[in-house]
Amino acid sequence: MAEARNSRTPRSHAVAATILGFFFGLFLSLFLVLAGWIPMDSVLVEILPTAFLVIGLALGLVARSAVRRAAANAPVAPVTEEALEVSPPPP
DSSP: OOOOOOSSOHHHHHHHHHHHHHHHHHHHHHHHHHTTSSOTTOTHHHHHHHHHHHHHHHHHHHHHHHHHHHHHTOOOOOOOHHHHOOOOOOO
16 A cells, blocks of 8 residues: 655645745735835835745745755654553553
């Protein structure tokens, strides 16, 4: 039987972080426009979603490499006979 894979693969970290970074930048620029802190015709309205998309991609790739590193360095506990023994259920 095939081993079940984790539903969150390292590649999905980069994809999810990129998408979330874009939407964060989009809603941040929308908030700044609606709050009146920047005008609608400002170039910052176009730069923020793109900048946060790139930042999200970078953070997602860092998380991807951290997951790989953690999986490679994960300690494996030795299997002992006590760990394999099954006790009867309580009455």
